[in-house]
Amino acid sequence: MDTLLHQFFQQLINGISLGSIYALIALGYTMIYGIIKLINFAHGDIYMLGAYFGFFATTQLGLSFIPAIILSMACAALVGIIIERIAYKPMRNAPRIAILITAIGVSFFLEYGMILLVSPQPRTFPAVFTPTVYNFGPLVANSQQIVILVSAIILMAVLTYIVNKTKAGKAMRAVSFDADAARLMGINIDRVISMTFALGSALAAAGGVLVGVYYNSIDPLMGMMPGLKAFVAAVLGGIGIIPGAMIGGIILGVVEAMVSGFISSTFRDAAAFGILILILLYKPAGLLGKNVREKV
Amino acid sequence: MLRVEDINVYYGAIHAIKGISLNVPDGEIVALIGSNGAGKSTTLRTISGLMKPKTGRIIYEDRDISGMPAHKIVSMGLCQVPEGRHVFANMTVMENLELGAYLRKDKDGIAKDLEDVFEKFPRLLERKDQLSGTLSGGEQQMLAMGRALMSRPKLLLLDEPSMGLAPLLVKEIFNIIKEINAGGTTVLLVEQNANMALSIADKAYVLETGRITLSGTAQELASSEAVRKAYLGG
Numbered sequence: 001m002d003t004l005l006h007q008f009f010q011q012l013i014n015g016i017s018l019g020s021i022y023a024l025i026a027l028g029y030t031m032i033y034g035i036i037k038l039i040n041f042a043h044g045d046i047y048m049l050g051a052y053f054g055f056f057a058t059t060q061l062g063l064s065f066i067p068a069i070i071l072s073m074a075c076a077a078l079v080g081i082i083i084e085r086i087a088y089k090p091m092r093n094a095p096r097i098a099i100l101i102t103a104i105g106v107s108f109f110l111e112y113g114m115i116l117l118v119s120p121q122p123r124t125f126p127a128v129f130t131p132t133v134y135n136f137g138p139l140v141a142n143s144q145q146i147v148i149l150v151s152a153i154i155l156m157a158v159l160t161y162i163v164n165k166t167k168a169g170k171a172m173r174a175v176s177f178d179a180d181a182a183r184l185m186g187i188n189i190d191r192v193i194s195m196t197f198a199l200g201s202a203l204a205a206a207g208g209v210l211v212g213v214y215y216n217s218i219d220p221l222m223g224m225m226p227g228l229k230a231f232v233a234a235v236l237g238g239i240g241i242i243p244g245a246m247i248g249g250i251i252l253g254v255v256e257a258m259v260s261g262f263i264s265s266t267f268r269d270a271a272a273f274g275i276l277i278l279i280l281l282y283k284p285a286g287l288l289g290k291n292v293r294e295k296v
Numbered sequence: 297m298l299r300v301e302d303i304n305v306y307y308g309a310i311h312a313i314k315g316i317s318l319n320v321p322d323g324e325i326v327a328l329i330g331s332n333g334a335g336k337s338t339t340l341r342t343i344s345g346l347m348k349p350k351t352g353r354i355i356y357e358d359r360d361i362s363g364m365p366a367h368k369i370v371s372m373g374l375c376q377v378p379e380g381r382h383v384f385a386n387m388t389v390m391e392n393l394e395l396g397a398y399l400r401k402d403k404d405g406i407a408k409d410l411e412d413v414f415e416k417f418p419r420l421l422e423r424k425d426q427l428s429g430t431l432s433g434g435e436q437q438m439l440a441m442g443r444a445l446m447s448r449p450k451l452l453l454l455d456e457p458s459m460g461l462a463p464l465l466v467k468e469i470f471n472i473i474k475e476i477n478a479g480g481t482t483v484l485l486v487e488q489n490a491n492m493a494l495s496i497a498d499k500a501y502v503l504e505t506g507r508i509t510l511s512g513t514a515q516e517l518a519s520s521e522a523v524r525k526a527y528l529g530g
């Protein structure tokens with residue numbers, strides 16, 4: 001009994017650190033969906049790019065963790081803006097399926113473009129922290145887990161502040177709620193969309209760097225599975241709802257950790273997609289969503 | 297102040313506006329009346345820059361604004377209160393009003409206009425921290441108008457402000473429109489409620505299936521046989 005409880009808490013720690021990475025990626029999905037109603041399937045690949053930006057910032061430029069993650073976020077923000085301008089903006093009035101296919105195309109472009117550029121070989125992410133193990137009574141957390149959690153909390157707090165308290169954040173919420181009404185307020189929608197892609201991409205890049213720090217290995221296809229998982233997390237919390245993405249990410253991470261710890265890690269991915277099926281069946285609007293029909 | 301010259305507007309293949317010309321002189325209230333589907337909202341949406349005319353020009357303060365993005369047009373002092381209010385229901389009354397002043401930087405001016413709006417619409421002050429989605433229809437109309445006033449418009453476009461409101465509220469709203477106009481704001485008022493619109497307008501146009509069929513002073517139209525038959529119930 002004692003060992004079970006112990007293992008439960010241990011998996012909870014693991015799950016929360018994994019989940020906060022899902023949450024960082026899910027935030028971008030949900031914000032971009034909120035603004036232009038696009039499931040940006042290339043979002044997981046931005047996370048991969050972020051990991052590489054962080055990798056090169058540490059190995060080539062010799063930066064330490066904080067400057068490296070900031071540089072990576074800035075580069076990813078720029079990539080996000082460029083992708084939106086080139087690939088999605090011309091499709092703004094096209095049928096939704098067309099823009100969805102475009103997103104899948106962008107995803108392949110980024111994945112195979114990176115394979116071409118940096119080779120498909122996994123790279124070893126440099127150890128930016130001396131791996132220390134902290135004991136909290138019988139529980140252990142390593143320094144990477146603590147870094148992930150602290151970084152994710154800071155980033156989410158900053159995002160929440162931006163979205164709720166700044167003028168730009170208000171403009172984002174306005175566009176997301178009613179784009180035409182927002183335009184009548186004098187809001188430049190193109191700029192708000194760019195900003196949303198920048199913010200979402202920066203968060204995903206931070207997730208990529210954190211994962212590099214955590215698992216030490218990155219490769220050009222590393223974004224596929226976490227991209228899908230983060231999408232599940234966004235849907236779980238209620239797509240388009242920012243706190244929903246945070247909660248959805250954490251829940252998903254914890255469920256996965258519990259399934260790996262108590263059942264078998266082979267069922268980990270199945271658990272994530274099981275959750276997706278359940279939520280679509282019983283609460284399609286997500287945990288924080290109101291079950292209303294989509295506006296026409 | 298505003299001159300619409302022979303615009304044609306389409307929704308895909310649907311020819312919604314078929315060569316409309318309008319003139320809104322500085323300081324007046326001009327009414328655009330017509331039944332459901334005539335093209336009133338499309339006309340306003342085109343003036344605001346939410347839609348682009350295929351042909352024709354829209355001259356506002358001596359500049360051609362047709363094809364300009366909506367946010368630029370707002371920055372020139374032309375603001376629309378859309379049909380159905382379109383308040384940001386997920387935000388408080390105060391946040392909605394702040395968004396109305398989105399393009400402004402003059403803190404003092406904004407504070408003063410906020411006071412003015414609360415004076416015109418005391419109910420908004422009572423409910424300033426309430427989510428605007430929880431307001432009644434009349435209160436939402438007031439909020440939508442207050443929000444537009446926060447941009448300190450020179451020309452205000454109102455799309456069916458009386459829609460769905462009880463007669464007493466309609467009266468109140470129309471009194472406020474008169475008051476806004478008396479304060480120096482030019483108004484282009486779209487209404488199905490022709491009676492009310494003609495009672496406060498200087499000039500009016502009648503729109504039928506995408507064409508202007510009649511125009512004149514408000515008194516002329518109010519006494520015109522055709523208008524009374526079609527829009528004033530006898």
Ligand SMILES: Nc1ncnc2c1ncn2[C@@H]1O[C@H](COP(=O)(O)OP(=O)(O)O)[C@@H](O)[C@H]1O
Binds near residue numbers: 310312334338
């Ligand atoms: N989004 C749209 N797509 C296609 N047709 C539209 C759309 N909106 C309006 N219309 C058509 O354009 C015409 C004018 O509509 P509208 O300007 O809304 O009229 P009004 O405001 O006078 O009721 C109508 O025939 C209407 O069916």
Ligand SMILES: [Mg+2]
Binds near residue numbers: 338
């Ligand atoms: Mg209309």
